[in-house]
Amino acid sequence: MLSRLESIFCRRKKKESMKKPIESFTFKRLGKEYLPELMDLQNEVFATLPDESLLRKNTVETFQPCFLPPSVVLGAFYDGVLVGVGILLYPDEEEDLSLQAVDLPENAVCANLKLTLVKPSFFGNGLQINLLNRLEDFAKEMGTDFLCATVSPLNVYSLTNLSAVGYQKNATLKKYGGLERLLMVKKL
Numbered sequence: 001m002l003s004r005l006e007s008i009f010c011r012r013k014k015k016e017s018m019k020k021p022i023e024s025f026t027f028k029r030l031g032k033e034y035l036p037e038l039m040d041l042q043n044e045v046f047a048t049l050p051d052e053s054l055l056r057k058n059t060v061e062t063f064q065p066c067f068l069p070p071s072v073v074l075g076a077f078y079d080g081v082l083v084g085v086g087i088l089l090y091p092d093e094e095e096d097l098s099l100q101a102v103d104l105p106e107n108a109v110c111a112n113l114k115l116t117l118v119k120p121s122f123f124g125n126g127l128q129i130n131l132l133n134r135l136e137d138f139a140k141e142m143g144t145d146f147l148c149a150t151v152s153p154l155n156v157y158s159l160t161n162l163s164a165v166g167y168q169k170n171a172t173l174k175k176y177g178g179l180e181r182l183l184m185v186k187k188l
Contacts, residue, residue, distance in 0.1 A: 018121045020078065025127065027134060030073040030085070035060060037082045038073070041117050048120045054155045056176050058115065065089065066114060072138045076118075076127050083122045086131030087114040088138055088147075097148035101170045101185055104146055111139050113149035116158070128161045136165070140188055147188065150181040159184075 030038070039060065046052055066073050066087045076084030089095065089112040098110035113135060118127045139147055149167060151158045159182070167184035175181045 020125055022126055022130060026077045028075055030075045032067045038085055041082055045117050053179050054152045070142050074131060074134055083119040084127040084131055086116045086135050088135040089114040100173055101183060108145040109143055110146045110148055111144050113147050129165060132165050144188055147186045149184045150175055151184060153182055
């Protein structure tokens with residue numbers, strides 16, 4: 001049974017969706033010049049959340065390393081407008097989720113699926129899964145063995161989408177000031 005928070009989130013997503021075929025979107029790797037659009041997209045997503053603890057709000061400073069290779073910031077565009085973004089981060093030790101994972105091989109090459117955001121009016125178009133799959137392709141090209149992601153156990157859509165593309169729960173963590181997050185891991 002869905003909690004009140006989850007049911008509000010579900011209704012809001014269904015009501016605001018603009019269905020388009022996936023072929024009507026273009027995808028491209030983004031440079032730092034897209035930071036203002038990325039921040040605007042993040043703000044728009046946060047404005048529609050029933051509870052901001054469902055996601056981590058990033059600053060310009062936390063996004064900066066995401067643009068440095070081999071990390072990838074991938075944008076989804078509709079009619080030239082940024083409507084989705086996915087970030088694959090090859091982190092420093094401080095951000096490395098694999099160090100908190102259970103039973104990963106010691107010398108494995110790991111990356112973080114840092115974030116996926118989709119403009120609320122484009123929910124329901126399969127953009128999150130499409131971004132996840134495309135980022136996974138980048139990770140495979142880089143010789144990555146495992147992808148790690150954290151997700152709020154209350155973020156039903158992200159948790160469902162991560163599971164749908166093969167991520168499995170590895171651990172439960174306290175992150176971002178004590179918020180519970182599931183550590184999801186996928187072997188490539």
